[in-house]
């Protein structure tokens with residue numbers, strides 16, 4: 068089936084006009100911390116956790132000097148708090164020592180930061196600097212890409228490469244937000260609402276169900 072990918076994105080834009088990043092942050096470094104905390108955790112939980120933390124600790128310098136036990140205590144509700152605390156502190160130190168206290172703005176530099184992988188780097192580039200050269204392939208993006216048939220890969224890096232080939236560059240920033248919202252509201256992991264899905268005509272999974 069030939070898919071009009073721009074139509075697919077435009078339908079999703081009309082369906083979710085408010086689709087934006089759902090992590091709360093006031094500075095680039097706060098987003099770095101929030102993204103790290105969001106691994107294996109809901110954005111809602113992260114947003115409930117960060118206000119108390121950011122009230123007392125604001126800058127990369129603050130986090131570079133934070134006592135690990137104190138940080139663990141703040142971020143405990145987000146899970147995996149030992150590793151997350153270590154990474155946040157190490158990341159803050161690196162930003163202070165190598166980037167003069169500023170969150171770097173290239174993929175290559177972001178990937179040097181402890182705890183920052185390609186998905187997180189894509190989120191930071193988009194939300195802080197408005198740069199969308201790639202797609203943050205999270206669990207929603209992976210599931211939707213596989214179900215629709217945009218990618219048959221399971222590795223997020225390969226899925227991202229497939230999506231970059233499919234969508235015009237100016238649409239990549241929308242893919243990031245829209246797939247997350249579609250995954251939360253319609254194409255849920257369990258019991259997706261296929262019959263009311265606005266993009267079901269593009270979807271391999273739905274079309275196969277209809278055939279059988």
Ligand code: SF4
Pocket residue numbers: 211214215253254255259260261262264265266267270271272273
């Ligand atoms: S038709 Fe179903 S599986 Fe396909 S994108 Fe829509 S909700 Fe997801």
